[in-house]
Amino acid sequence: MLFRKKPVRTSPVRQHYGEAVSARLAANPAAEPAKSDAIQLFYHPDFLSAGQCARLRAMIDANRRPSTVLSTADPDYRTSDSCDMDRWSPEVRPTDEAIAELLGLDPLQGETMQGQRYAPGQQFRAHCDWFSEDQPYWPAMQQCGGQRTWTTMIYLNDVEEGGATWFPLAGLRVNPKRGLLLAWNNMNPDGSPNDKTLHEGVAVMKGTKYIVTKWFREGNWIQG
Ligand SMILES: O=C(O)CCC(=O)C(=O)O
Numbered sequence: 572m573l574f575r576k577k578p579v580r581t582s583p584v585r586q587h588y589g590e591a592v593s594a595r596l597a598a599n600p601a602a603e604p605a606k607s608d609a610i611q612l613f614y615h616p617d618f619l620s621a622g623q624c625a626r627l628r629a630m631i632d633a634n635r636r637p638s639t640v641l642s643t644a645d646p647d648y649r650t651s652d653s654c655d656m657d658r659w660s661p662e663v664r665p666t667d668e669a670i671a672e673l674l675g676l677d678p679l680q681g682e683t684m685q686g687q688r689y690a691p692g693q694q695f696r697a698h699c700d701w702f703s704e705d706q707p708y709w710p711a712m713q714q715c716g717g718q719r720t721w722t723t724m725i726y727l728n729d730v731e732e733g734g735a736t737w738f739p740l741a742g743l744r745v746n747p748k749r750g751l752l753l754a755w756n757n758m759n760p761d762g763s764p765n766d767k768t769l770h771e772g773v774a775v776m777k778g779t780k781y782i783v784t785k786w787f788r789e790g791n792w793i794q795g
């Protein structure tokens with residue numbers, strides 16, 4: 572019996588962004604690499620001030636609606652509320668541009684920043700942020716910048732109990748801390764999608780969890 576060969580999923584462009592961004596973060600004294608061989612992930616404590624976090628939390632409270640996902644109908648999968656953060660607003664734009672600058676990416680590669688709020692019991696079950704290129708949604712994603720390369724996520728508050736971001740296959744678990752930014756490469760160093768980036772927003776037990784997430788594409792998300 573013949574086995575069908577898996578398609579080659581490496582990519583020079585995605586490899587380039589993996590190398591360029593991780594070199595830039597490694598050279599930044601404010602950023603610290605995670606101890607994991609499975610994933611390129613960096614921590615940047617205090618990326619946002621207390622005031623910036625409070626303003627973003629207020630915007631999330633004002634605009635939140637039930638979260639959606641691309642590829643499952645399971646109603647328990649992502650039970651948080653979320654909203655798009657208006658990238659041109661004076662409250663959001665400086666943060667948007669600071670994140671792109673931190674990574675050395677063009678702000679146009681960044682998707683619209685997403686705010687998310689988890690009440691007790693709410694969660695985002697294990698998923699990868701990269702797109703499966705055999706799914707029906709992929710052609711539409713190709714029209715707006717293609718694959719996701721890096722994810723950045725910022726905790727906007729401390730959470731009393733629960734709400735960690737857990738990477739079970741990379742052996743990392745991060746507790747929410749106000750102002751802390753996480754940045755990780757969704758690809759392997761060769762530019763292929765990294766299955767070990769699987770992660771979960773663990774259910775909040777006590778308190779409320781607020782985050783903003785920004786995903787970067789290999790091309791421009793905003794078409795000029
Ligand atoms: O809430 C978390 O800790 C994870 C959020 C997440 O995975 C996402 O927004 O893609």
Ligand SMILES: [Fe+2]
Binds near residue numbers: 698
């Ligand atoms: Fe995610």
